[in-house]
Amino acid sequence: MFxxxxxxxxxxxxxxxxxxxxxxxxxxxxxGILLYLSPFAIDFVNKFL
Structure with a gap:
């Protein structure tokens, strides 16, 4: 290397x-942040619909 x-x-x-x-x-x-937040987003969408 050197x-x-x-x-x-x-x-x-x-x-x-x-x-x-x-x-x-x-x-x-x-x-990593998106993967952490994805379950919360899925729950929100399921409750919203």
């Missing part, structure tokens, strides 16, 4: 990787 002669990652590639990681984390958190 051996001499390996390519260096450019700052643009690092920024792109950070943006992708942030988006992945946000999607995972959003998915």
């Amino acid at each position: 051996a001499p002669g390996q390519e260096q990652i450019s700052k643009e590639e690092i920024k792109a990787g950070e943006a992708q990681a942030n988006q992945t984390i946000r999607m995972a958190v959003t998915g």
